[in-house]
Each structure stands twice: as C-alpha cells, then as structure tokens.
Amino acid sequence: MSDRAPQPVERRLPTEESRQLVALVRDIVSKEIAPRAAEEEEAGVFPREVFTLLSEAGLLGLPYDSAHGGGDQPYEVYLQVLEELAAARLTVGLGVSVHSLACHALAGYGTDEQRAAQLTAMLSGGLLGAYCLSEPASGSDAASLRTKAVRDGDDWVITGTKAWITHGGVADFYTVLARTGVEGPRGITAFLVPGDAEGLNAAVPEKKMGMKGSPTAQLHFDGVRVGDDRRIGEEGQGFAIALSALDSGRLGIAACAIGLAQAALDEAVRYATDRRQFGRPIADFQGLRFMLADMATQIEAGRALYLEAARLRDAGEPFSRQAAMAKLFCTDAAMRVTTDAVQVLGGYGYTLDFPVERLMREAKVLQIVEGTNQIQRMVIARHLAGPETR
Template sequence: MPVDRMMPTEESRDLIELTRSLVDKELRPKVDAAERSATFPREVFQTLGRAGLLGLPYPEEVGGAGQPYEVYLQVLEEIASAWASVGVGVSVHALSCFGLFTRGTEEQKRRWLPDMLGGEQLGAYCLSEAHAGSDPAAMRAKAVLEGDEYVLSGAKAWTTHGGEADFYKVMARTSEDGGRGISCFLVPADAEGLSASAPEDKMGLTGSTTATMNFDDVRVPVERRLGEEGQGLPIALAGLDAGRLGIAAVATGVAQGALDAAVSYARERETFGRPIIEHQGLAFLLADMEAAVQSARATYLAAARRRDAGLAFGQQASVAKLVATDNAVKVTADAVQVLGGAGYTKDFPVERYMRETKVMQIFEGTNQIQRMVIARGLR
C-alpha cells in the first residue's frame, strides 16, 4: 500500500503521485522479466528523464527540477520500491552529474548539463579500481597531459551502467602526490580507446549492468577536466555524501516493497482457520519490519533536511546509509520468512529483494567505512 508521506509542498505531493503512476505503468510490468534476463532497461530511464525525474535535485536554470533533496530521495524510494536496479541507476546518474554542477565552468554546464539532466544522456561514475575500493587514493589509472589533451590509461572496476552510459565521470591520477594527485574528467562514451569488459555476473540487481571500464590511451580534451588538477578526490568524496543518501533511500524503498509483499501475503494466507497476520508471533515480526522501515526513512530524511538547509551532513549521511541498508537486509530476509517456503521460490519477489539489498551494505562505501566516518565525528 502507498506510504503515507508528509511532503513539504503541494508540488511535491503531485510529484510523488506522478512517480507512483509511472512506477505502476512503466516499471512494475517490466521488472520481473528484465531482472530474470539481466536486461538493461534503457527505455525506462528515458521515460523517467522525459518526466523530469533524472534531474530533480538540480536547479531549473541548468535543466533540473529545483527540488529539495528530501523530495528527490522520496521519489527515489518510490522508484526503488518497485525496481531496485532502476533506483540505483537514478542515484548513480545524479552522482555522475554532481562534479559538473559543482566544479564545472559556466560554459561546461551550459554545454552538457541540460541533456544530462533531461534524460537524453545517462551517466556512470568511475572511481573504484580492482585494488582501490575503500581506499580511492590508491588508484593507479593515469591521465597524462599532452598538449591540449589528457591521455587516460588504466581500468575502473564496478562501474554501474558500464558499457551502457553516454558519459563517464572519471577519477584518474595526474601526479604521484597521493590523494592530492587525482583529477576529475567527463569522458564521452564514444571516446576512442574506451571499452567495457563483460558485465559482472551478480547475485542481484541483474537489471543494472556493472562492468569494468578500460581506458586504452583515451584522449580527453582539457576542456573536459572538471575543476583544477588535483581536485578530483575532493570532488569524488563530496559527491559520495549525497550518493550515500541516494542508496539509503533505495534501500528503504526495497525494504518497503518487501514489507508490502509480506503484509499482503499474511492477510491472505490462512492457518488454523484464520489469516496468519492474526497470529501474534508473525504479527510482531511484521511490526518490527515496519519499525525498521520507518526508522530508515526518518534517518535519511533528517540528513537530507540538513543538506537542504546548507548544514554539514556527512556524518548524518553515513548514519543513514548504515541504518537503511542494514535494516533493509534484515527486513527482506524477514519477508522471506513470512512467506515461508513460498518466499524461497521465484514465484514471489521477496527472494529477489533479499538478494538485492546485500550489495547496498557494500557500495557507496562499505558499512564498515560508514562506521569509521561516524566514529571519527565523535572524537
């Protein structure tokens, strides 16, 4: 059943209703087949883009919708409650646009942002490498300046939309000065020498293509560098705070979807002459699931409201990501338990929800990294 949301404006309430309508018409009918066949749903992103949902948190003057982050995240949650792969994709796309919006020149923003935010182009984010995940400062991919071009070489692992995106926000080393030697580039998908390895064969989120991107002497004009040389890691880390809120909202959406499926089943399935939801043992399990989902939502909204108010929110984003993804793993596992043997089959979506949430404890910074960030703020 629809979440009872307290939205800040009438416009935002209308936006939630629009999202729910698109989710019901365009996402729910396609999700099962696409996830089973590992098909990337590019047309779904185009639909969301044309509806204005890919640029929600960006200003209208650059092609966005000018919505507060608390509104954007609740739209993201609604999308993820039906299709986690698409929810993750929308979050990654927003993250891929962040460096251009915050560090791009006015000319760069005028040239590229409108198509990126309007749904005509889909983005990807290249930070991690096979040996440099939680420690991005250890990256080895290089960008060497030759005249008015940089030559990029190396490989970027775990790229969401790898091989499917139209542009890649890439972090590469421009000097050997540790974390201060990394720069940020906006690389078009058709750049010569850029290729994607075979997609990863993943446990979940199979409708979201994840691949290693290979940079074989890819030439990128200087005009496609975002910010100055050496500013790449701060650009990346600043974007990750917002990206963690995106993943918190996605995880909450998947948990909500699992809770809805469990409640629906418990109302219909009967044992000992009455619906199983009336048995106290199971009713208490559902109550704990509801409390976990509401707690996750409240946590990410609290962080989002700090962001909207211009306050520091990094620690709160880590708390939200930690709480929402840990809760989602438990809620989806409990949903399988509510359905019993039926929950372990692919006749119901709860087994997929359970598989999808595990990776949310890993990407955008593992939950162990989130605990480090939170603890650092307590010193």
Template sequence: MPATRTLPTREAADLIGLTRELAEKELAPRAAEWEANEKFPRDVFRTLGRAGLLGLPYPEDFGGGEQPYEVYLQVLEEIGAVWSSIGVGVSVHALSCFALAAYGTDEQKEEWLPGMLGGETLGAYCLSEPHAGSDPAAMRTRAVRDGDHYVLNGSKAWTTHGGYADFYTVMARTSEDRSHGISCFLVPADTPGLSADPPERKMGLTGSATATMRFDGVRVPRHRRIGAEGQGLPIALAGLDSGRLGIAAVATGLAQGALDHALRYAQERETFGKPIIEHQGLAFVLADMAAAVDAARAVTLAAARLKDLGLPFGREASVAKMVATDNAMKVTTDAVQVLGGYGYTRDFPVERYMREAKVMQIFEGTNQIQRMVISRALKKDSRGIITVRNKEQQ
C-alpha cells in the same frame, strides 16, 4: 501499504504521485522478467528523464527539477520499492552529474548539463578500481598532460551502467600526491580507447549493468577536466556523501516493497482458521519490519534536511546509509520468512528483494567504512547546531 509522507509543497506531493503512477504502470510489469533475463532497460531511463525525474536535485536553469533532497530521495524511494535496479541507476546518474553541476564552469554547464539532466544521455561514475575500492586515494588510473589533452590509461571497476552509459565521470591520477594528485574528467562514451568488459555476473540487481571500464590511451580535451587539476578527490568525496543518501533512499524503498508484499500475504494466507497476521509470532515480525522501515526513512530524511539547509551532513549520510541498508537486509530476510516456502521461490518477488538488499550494504562505501566515518566524526570536538526551519527555507 504505501508510505505515509509529509512533503514541503503541493508540487512535491504531485511529483510523488507521478512517480507512483510511473512505477505502477511502467516499472512493475517489467521488473521480474528483465531481472530474470539480466536485461538492461535503457528505455526506462529515457521515460523517467522525459518525465523530469533524472535531474530533480539540480538547477532549473540547466534542465533540472530544483527539488530539495528531502523530495528527491522520496522519489527514489518510490522507484526502489518497485524496481531497485532502476532506483540505483537514477541515483548513480545523479552522482555522475554532481561534479559538473557543483564544480564545472558556467560554459561547461551550459554545454553539457542540459542533456545530462534531460534524460537523453545516461551517466556512469568511475572511481573504484580492482585494488582501490574503499581507498580511492590508492587509484592507479593515470591522466598525463599532452598539449591540450590528457591521455588516460588504466581501469575502473564496478561501474554501474558500464558499457551502456553515454558519458563517464572519471577520477584519474595526475600526480603522485596522495590527496591532491587526482583530477576529474567528463569522458564521452564514444571516445577512442574507452571500452567495457562483459558485465559482472551478480547475485542481485541483475537488471543493472555493472562492468569494468578500460582506458587505453583515451585522449580527453583539457576543457573536459572538471574543477582544478588535483581537485578530483575532494569532488569525489563530496559526491559520495550525496550518493550515500541516494542508496539509503533506494534501500528504504526496497524494504518498504518487501514489507508491502509480506503484509498482503499475511492478510490473505490462513492457518488454523485465521489469517496468519493474527498469529502473534508473525504479527510481531511484521511490526519489527515496519519499525525498521520507518527508522530508515527517518534517518535518511533527517540527513537530507541538513543538506537542504546547507549544513554539514557527512556523518548523518553515513548513518543513513548504514541504518537503511542494514535494515533493508533484515526486512527482506524476514519477508522471505513470512512467506515461508513460497518466499524462497521466484513466484514471489521477496527472494529477489533479499538478493538485491545485500549489495546495498557494500556499494557507495561498505557499512564497515560507514562505521569508520561515523566514529571519526564522533571524535571531533563540535557542538550541535540548532536550526529553525521557517517557511522561506521550506
């Protein structure tokens, strides 16, 4: 039961069609095997890049698709419904490009952004540290000026694509100022002194490599600093608002995929002489699952439309991330229940979906952090904004 979508343009509808086709032909046949074997599918990202799917929200002038977030997130959702590791990877790659696209100089963008958006190079994002996950201002990784270079020392935890990426967007401390003492750097993977620990052994998303990155005297030229010195934390926080929407979209896709499998099973499996979907107990479970998926999609796209209009969307992004990932956990758990004993086996993908849903409540800011962000926003004295979406804005 593919999602019903309303899209702003014919081009956007064609893009969703292309994504569904790629997901069906290139992703679905490989997902279960590669997840089971914990293999990182680097070639899949090249395929998606050549199809133009890795740079969708960024300007055409630098090789992007210049699509509104409303469309980009629905592409992510289609990918996440088939293979969440790839959906998360696309979202993380977009996040790793954000700093350069939003804060880089024209010269920096012209030099590096086309390769990043074209899919030949894959990005990673280095913000969290072993002792500084939800509190990035507590980071200890340092960047010390040495002539025309910065020298980076420290470690970054939970790096998606760690050890496989071609470039790393890195936040490092350049002074002791808690809020204005962090700077942003674009570090090539082959820089001497940069290394990756063995990948983490995870409960889910095993097709996505996650590793701690080590910086041991890594020399980064000054022209690879993105933004002003000390601007790194605002850059990181701005990027996380968009990144949370990406995870919300992948989680919504994951929940949609789980619902689709559960629905097919309920229509085919018979007990007491009729399909189990005709038993009220199971039918109501499926109805609740469908409502949860629709609700996740609605709050995610509502936040995306605010972003596309240039309006504040940070609170709404946190709402979307929290609702979509909590709903994904519930929907995937119910999908296992609908399949009964079969749902607990690896013969069906719903047990994998359930394992994958759990981490989505944790990364890009735990859902407890999202509740903190939302509650703080509610304390501010601000009036609601009424905006008309006209044809030019669409």
C-alpha cells in the same frame, strides 16, 4: 486477496508541486516499471527505455538547477522519489541515484562554460551517466587509485582500468577520477569522458546474485584522449570532489534501501493477511505480528534518518556524518527486513513465484556500494573521536 492490503506510503512533502511529482512517479511505476520488473530482472534486461522516459518526465535531474535542465527540487523530495522507484525495481532506483552522482561533479565544480555546454543534456537530454572511482585494486581505499591522466598539449590522455561501474558499457558519459600528480588524495583529478570516446572499452558485465538487469562492468581506458575543457575543477581537486559526491550518493542508497524494504514489508503483510493456517490468517499469530511490527519500525526509523540528513543538506548544513549513518542503518535494515519477509512467506518466500527472494538478494549489494558499511562506521567514528592515531 485480503482487503487489508498495504496502502501507499503517506509522504510528508513540502509543496503541492512535490506532491504532484510523487503522484506522477507512482503513475509511471504502476504502468511502466512494476509490471515488468520481475520478468526483466530474471532475464537480465536493462530498461534503457525507462530511463529515457524518466528523462522526458524531468526525473533524472530533480535536485539540480532548472537553469541547466534540473528540477529545482530539494533533496528531501528527490530521495522520496528514489524510494518510490527502488520499491518497484532497484535497477531503476539505483540507476537514477548513480546518474545523479555522475552529474554532481560538473554541476558543483564545473565552470559556467562547461555547464552550459554539457549539463543540460546530462540532466534532461535523454543521456545516462556513470561514476568511475573504484578500481580492481582500490575499492574502499579509493585514494590509492592507479588510473592515470597525462597532459599532452591541450589534451589529457587517460590510461587504466575502473571496476564495479554501474551502467558500465551503456552510459553516455562517465565522471572519471584519475591520477594526475603525486600519490595519495592530492594527486587526483576529475574528468568528464564521453561514452563513445576512442580507446574506451567495457568488459563483459559481472555475473551477480542480484540486480541482474543493471550492467556492472570494468572499463578499460586505453589512451583515451579528452580536451582540457573536460577536466572538472582544479588539478588535484578530484578526491575532494569525489567525497562531496559520495556524501550525497550515500543518501540515495539509503532511500533506495528503504524503498526495497518497504516493498518487502508490503508483500509480507499482503501474504500474511491472505494466507490461512489453523483456520485463521497467519497474521493473527503473535510471533508473526511481532516480526511485521519490527520490520515496519526499522523502515520508519530509516526513513526518518535519511530525510533528516536530506534536510540538513538542503539547509546548507554539514551532513556527512548523518549521510554515513543513514546509509549504514538503512541498508542494514533492508537486509534484515527482506530476510524476515522471506521467513514470513515460508517455503513460498524461497521461490521465484514471489518477489521477496529477489528483494533479499538485491538488498545485499546496498551494504557494499557507495562505501561498505564498515567504511560508514569508520566515517561516523572519525566524526565522534577524530582520525585514528598511527
């Protein structure tokens, strides 16, 4: 192999603690995640033991309060950890992002009693969460969801079907958005549902073109009963809670996309500097050098965009527009970069012997989850020009 192999990304981290944290993540990645990633993804193996290890290492609750088992880390640091994890295996990086999303409602809108009873186990107790907003007939139009929660004394009875649920069937808890009142966004309420609740069943996982190790499944709620102490926030506040969580979740997707793209670029550079044609490395040819330069520029631009949005979030400033921009730009960049990486490797890039074909297949889903990129453009345009006239 060439002695010009890519070096790890140099991180601009605010504290020595955060630098040690990223060093720990890189050690876990090199020993526990990267060596098995390709084989387990091809076999569709869900790496539950990796999530247990990450929880034991304090990496499943990084952006949350240490009083409840979190890591007290700014989003700026948390996202760079996600990038490292996703570069090794998207199933893990995206899984941590989804888990963090599932914890957001309780951490931000739960009562002190609810947080004391549930949040510590969710953040550092080895549990894994999932987020239930989408349904078979309500994806981008999430406010039209049909799953219902009906009051029955001190309980709520939830009936309906959720779709496209990452960790569906393997999660220990689900943050569920259900209709408790009028049509539209004002009639939706959030609930925390245990993974082993009676009447909760997962369908057979979807067969996907990528992320085969991450189970995505429909969840059927057949009269699932939860106490009112499992309701998060006020009745009718659920949609606002969901939107708040999605702003943060979109930054997680952006970071995962840049991690995936960085992995593809690293593989392309490694191959181009090692592969020789016409008596010299193919990296010497200008056409290919320009491709690598464009790939690197897109990655750096995306990284700067998601980090700036994270800094706004950490400062308590509005960041919804920047989150949508980061999700849009970074995931589109990941699709372009991974496609170009396959091109750099030529015929080898199209084979399972090299990771870039898997990275390209995985990049596609990032343009869809947490709001399609068409939805991100709508969000950005509303910030610029106001709501659409009707």
